[in-house]
Amino acid sequence: MHAISKELSPVGGCSGIELLEGDTFDLHCFQALTGTKLFVTTEPGTTGMENLLKTIYELYTDYVLKNPFYEVEMPIRCELWDLNLALAVKKDGKASLVGR
Amino acid sequence: MAALAPTSRMRCMYIFNRNGVCLHYHVWMRPHTTLSQQQDQKLMFGLLFSLKSFTAKMDPVGGNKGNLGMPSLPGQGCSFHSFRTNTYKLSFMESPSGIKLILVTDPRMGDLREALRFIYNNIYVEYVVKNPLYTLGQPFKCELFNSTLDQYVKTLQ
Numbered sequence: 001m002h003a004i005s006k007e008l009s010p011v012g013g014c015s016g017i018e019l020l021e022g023d024t025f026d027l028h029c030f031q032a033l034t035g036t037k038l039f040v041t042t043e044p045g046t047t048g049m050e051n052l053l054k055t056i057y058e059l060y061t062d063y064v065l066k067n068p069f070y071e072v073e074m075p076i077r078c079e080l081w082d083l084n085l086a087l088a089v090k091k092d093g094k095a096s097l098v099g100r
Numbered sequence: 101m102a103a104l105a106p107t108s109r110m111r112c113m114y115i116f117n118r119n120g121v122c123l124h125y126h127v128w129m130r131p132h133t134t135l136s137q138q139q140d141q142k143l144m145f146g147l148l149f150s151l152k153s154f155t156a157k158m159d160p161v162g163g164n165k166g167n168l169g170m171p172s173l174p175g176q177g178c179s180f181h182s183f184r185t186n187t188y189k190l191s192f193m194e195s196p197s198g199i200k201l202i203l204v205t206d207p208r209m210g211d212l213r214e215a216l217r218f219i220y221n222n223i224y225v226e227y228v229v230k231n232p233l234y235t236l237g238q239p240f241k242c243e244l245f246n247s248t249l250d251q252y253v254k255t256l257q
Contacts, residue, residue: 008143009188021180025158027155
């Protein structure tokens with residue numbers, strides 16, 4: 001769907017969907033240069049998610065990708081990653097993690 | 101296809117019926133097209149169908165998720181009303197009869213839900229559906245529709 005949205009752009013240079021607004025939730029998407037996509041669902045009308053997504057991406061590169069024991073494409077099981085993710089979300093002030 | 105002011109944020113508009121037939125395609129400013137018009141319309145309809153199913157399934161609130169793969173009825177489950185990329189914003193509205201209105205605009209455009217509702221109720225229904233010479237389910241060409249739409253769109257900045 002991300003790729004199709006690029007095709008349908010009326011102007012060139014489209015990099016795909018950044019925000020999807022639904023009736024009951026918004027979906028924010030961050031695409032890294034490698035193509036890895038990070039998604040966050042929020043209440044409708046939440047702003048300022050770009051910074052949070054960038055922060056989460058930095059945490060991802062630090063705790064997951066730089067982990068020598070991590071195999072790419074496998075689910076992430078790292079306590080430091082979970083801890084720092086929760087901290088970043090709490091620091092943001094507007095969000096809180098629900099479940100795992 | 102009237103020329104709008106260079107500062108206008110409107111790019112193009114599609115109207116589809118529930119079977120995927122593109123009833124109307126209106127373009128104001130589209131400097132970049134990669135596909136033929138037919139392919140473009142098919143792709144657009146397909147994308148909307150997928151996005152609607154995706155939104156209904158991803159809904160963190162709401163009970164009835166329906167069956168995976170089954171097309172959902174208009175109004176059933178959570179639906180999206182717009183998405184934004186770095187180059188454009190797409191606003192979407194589906195009427196209870198399955199008529200889908202899509203407006204592609206500049207990404208800085210605000211919420212167009214009211215505008216879409218107005219276009220459906222006061223322009224599409226008045227000038228197209230109520231036209232005795234029009235057969236439902238067919239693409240249409242109507243000068244009054246085009247001119248009223250252009251006039252209304254000029255007020256949307």
